[in-house]
Amino acid sequence: MAAIVRTPHPRERRMVFKNVDREGWTIDIDCYLKDGGYEELKKALKMQPQEIVSEVKASGVRGRGGAGFPTGAKWGFIRPGETKPIYLICNADEAEPGTFKDRYIIHQDPHQLLEGMIISCYAVNARLAYIYIRGEFPVGAKILERAIQEAKEHGFIGKNILGTGFDLEIYVHRGAGAYICGEETGLIESIEGKRPYPRIKPPYFPAALGLYMSPTIVNNVETLCDVKHIVKMGGAEFAKIGRPNNTGTRILCVSGDVQKPGYYELEVGGVTMGELIYDICGGLRPGRKLKAVIPGGSSAKVLRADERYKIKTKQPDGSTTEEEIGIDDIRMDFDSLAAVGSMAGSGGVIVMDDTRDMVWALNNINQFYGHESCGQCTPCREGSLWMQKITTRLLDGGGADGDPDTLKTVADNIAGRTICAFGEACAWPTQSFVAKFRDEFQAYASKNGNATSKPQDKHQG
Amino acid sequence: MEIPQELADHIDEVITHYPVSKRSATLPLLHLLQEHFGYISEEAITWVATKLELEPINVLELVTFYPMLRQHPVGKHHIRVCRTLSCALAGGYPLLDTFCKHANIEKPSGNHHVHFFKSADGKYSVEFVECLASCGTAPVCMINDDFYEAVSEESVPELLKKYQ
């Protein structure tokens, strides 16, 4: 297996990941304080909450959990003069396949998360906050609980924080193995003690009717850490990092058929796909060629390596130019990946070389979504399992001629028709894999074996 | 169902984390009971319901939804192997088979009602789980609460030796 990368690549800009894999670094608060920790909290508490919101808006930072929604705008949805209690929830339910960044912040730099969280709570006037951490991080939960205890002992959490009159309690809440709890309203339902069924929007926008039907902000771990850095350098400085509308750094997580899989904190849009794969990740395994890349977690549409992409770029003079690029030239930022028909998503980049069977890969992904569908709404509940059964049957040799079209139309009947974005998440892989690698699907479909699938629960690569 | 005082106190403390609604403590309480007893029994479900003034169905709904909560005891040591794409690309499926071989676990075929498999002597059990968020070091697994990355098939016997 590829070696575990531990030293930062020269092209990285370690801001959020500054202390991950840092020589001599320990996770106790003393180490964090000695390094200048909680200074940003002190600075923030001297600002007006509205000022902090303005800085975050000016920074242009977009949510790092997968949706990429501008954080400043999200915070701005809280009604001014809101009288209901306001809650903030840290979404530490990192479960998007291909993503592995929040894990390291939690396990190696918990106080950075806490500091960013406390600042954010102060900014939106949340007095009660929860860290929703996935159940599969039991050690991480304990680390966070201890960090909270340490922070309390130092007066950074609790009543009258640093004498400002601002009270805040933070608790850790553990999940139990459900990907849908990463959806913000599913997460809220889970904290409320109910089945984590996402809510319909309208009317249940979290900023209006969130946790306990009160205004709630849900932010990703990395985003909350970014808040600390925004307070440190100011929103305008933060906005200078990266590219316009795609500001700051983000941690890209690369896995799959590269020599050096791992996490890399880079300026947003600071590298192209080719630079990422070949320069930073050491390229593919010997003798292999690139076949496909999923650029933003398994929900993102797959990109075909030999495809030409037409993208429109807006020029400074207002005109738009169209150019054709290859996969290597795609810039790793939100707008560029959207322009080529995929998304930056959670930053999880899965690389597949020419030894990989695309039907097998899609089947693996479909099994994930079929398993993780919460079952609340008709298209996703029925469709996710149906798509899984079709790809499994194809691999079993039971393909039928209409299968690729059925896959496509089933996915089309899910995307855009569901309560939450899981619909798109489970439909986009099928839509894109079938569209881009139709020949492979057709080959399986033409095998014309037994037309019903047997309950298969395993598929070997 | 005997709940030792220390656990009872811990449970009461956890409930205070949810001042707005006791129902929010359902999942944390289930975690605590499963950690102590190894699984969630029928009794545990009604106990939690009574404790939080809920209907038993409210608790059952959660226990059957979350894969980490189980209504049957697992082995003395429980192994979770990731099966999602990056780990599958890196050999997660053969890894589970290797664990089964060295832990003497027989995999029944096509049974998807119980999602984990136990060794006959109850020492080990194994199940597939979805993405454990460490794809860069695939394939990964957990044994009890311990996390292991870049697990080669060759390292399995040594690994299991640590869990007796």
Place this chain on the structure above:
Amino acid sequence: MSDPVPLLNVQIDGVWHQFPKGTRVIEACAQAGKFVPRYCYHPKLSSPGNCRMCLIEMGMPRMGPDRKPELGPDGKPVINWMPRPQISCAQDVAEGMGVRTDSPLVQDCRHGVMEFLLINHPLDCPICDQAGECELQEFSVQYGTGGSRFREEKVKKPKHVHLGPRVTLDDERCILCSRCIRFMKEVAHDDVLGFASRGSHSYLTAHPGRVLDSNYSLNTVDICPVGALTSSDFRFKMRVWFLKETKSICTSCATGCNTLIGSRQNVLYRQTPRENDDVNSAWMCDYGRLNFHFVNSTDRLIEPQIRQLSNPETTSWTAAVSRAAEDLKRFQPTEIAVIASGRMTNEELWFAKKLVDSVKTPNYDIVSRTGPADDLLLNSIRNPNTKGAQLLGLCSDQPGAKLQQIADGVSQGHIKAVVALQEDLTAAGFKAADLERLGALIVMDILPNETTKRATALLPSASFAEKRGSMINVKGRLQRLNRAIQSPGNAREDWEILRDLIQQLTGANGVYLIEDVFKQMAENVPQFQGLSLSKIGDLGVQLEGAVSAAPVTVSA
């Protein structure tokens, strides 16, 4: 006086309408004549928006730079149509909103949802009770694709779950709309149902330690859009397309829930609630709902009988009524008692009072019937028409207060003739041995009991499902029963029997149509002024003023 609710302009399929603020979009479409198919939405429950069947195209006015809607050539706002379809069940109309209920996108959405609902649905129609009133069947015909391309194995789930004593569940048929769960939680206040497992394997269940035994459990069967929840009582009994459905009211307590009686060939098969927001919303209790089997009993009294010496003999109606009249004429007013019933209709009570007046007896009352009330529909007064009995002078403010005195009178021998109307006197404080010593016991009833066995004249009458008439519920609402089936054998309607009896006693001219009976009542009872049986309508009429027990003197 509150401010009037503002009217909002909404465009539905190209036509502008106005709806009061607060109207749900799906209801607005229905009011505009555009039915939007739905499963999980129910007007009396919360809206989870999970079935996705009510997806429509929605748009809002395009705003100009002045923050005001841009107007089109027709002077109305130009609509910006959202590319993503929206559900219509969980949002209220907004000013300038546009809705398309039948565009190609909407049709495609419906095709998609129907296909998804059917892929794991068992092919149970031939044995499923819901057939004929199944929304899955109906919407798949109207909005589905008509073919299936699903070739996988369907998900298997439990098929024969006894959720409770009256409800049987088939989990494979369930479309997971959650109406039943929401009903039990929000209306019946008994949060006993829920979903277990996850994804496509989710299924409806109750916790093994609890049962769905609420007195409102059968309402879940009504609202279940498919044949997942079935009434154990009705299961496999009759195809619903054979049922004649008669609008009537329940007679098991004083609430008077509005009902539909399902019958075929003079047999009752089921009762279901009929919506009436002034009485029972869309619900009825299980007790009242199932309280009809006695009507089908083979023990029904079907022939008039008179007792010669000690044996009862079947005879003609004329003979039986004559015998009854002759018997009554032999006694003094104070020697006669008339026990009427709070289960009688107003029309029957009207004649019962006439009977009381014509024999001039001071001894009359009804039998009081009470039971525990719940906080929903079941009333503690278990007679459906105590108010009618009070209004028409058959009892005082304390119904049944005079019964003990009358029973003592029978015991001691100074009451020698009793007329028992629809009541078993031995269950009302009278001793059977005392009844045997009566000179005359005239009984009008439907099923044999200890009183009928001792009747000197037995007059078989009609059950609630076999008569047309009116009753007044506990809130003073005048409601109508309709005839669903014919009375068995030679049993006759109560009011006609009483009319004949009075004719024999007094020689007065009779009334021959029930509408005329009501007219007579209306002329003499102030609360019924201006009303007629047909004017009462299917939803009844709230009577003005207090409906109290001021006895009204009635001319014969």
